[in-house]
Amino acid sequence: MTAPTDEALPPACTCPTPWTELLAVIEGQRLHARPADTLGPAAALYRAQCATCSAEYPGHWRLVPGQRRIL
Numbered sequence: 143m144t145a146p147t148d149e150a151l152p153p154a155c156t157c158p159t160p161w162t163e164l165l166a167v168i169e170g171q172r173l174h175a176r177p178a179d180t181l182g183p184a185a186a187l188y189r190a191q192c193a194t195c196s197a198e199y200p201g202h203w204r205l206v207p208g209q210r211r212i213l
């Protein structure tokens with residue numbers, strides 16, 4: 143059995159300006175996120191990625207406030 147190497151380092155953002163815009167997919171919704179010094183509540187459960195190249199953001203992030211969420 144060959145398991146996927148999910149412990150491998152995530153691919154880095156390859157955009158001219160890395161991590162310009164972050165996107166988090168939460169409950170099927172694409173929400174804007176941004177880098178933060180501390181882990182936001184959503185970041186504990188979900189992953190953020192570059193909105194352009196889809197590289198997974200390795201650092202802490204928070205959702206941009208004021209966005210609608212369907213709960």
Ligand SMILES: [Zn+2]
Nearest residue numbers: 155157192195
């Ligand atoms: Zn990127």
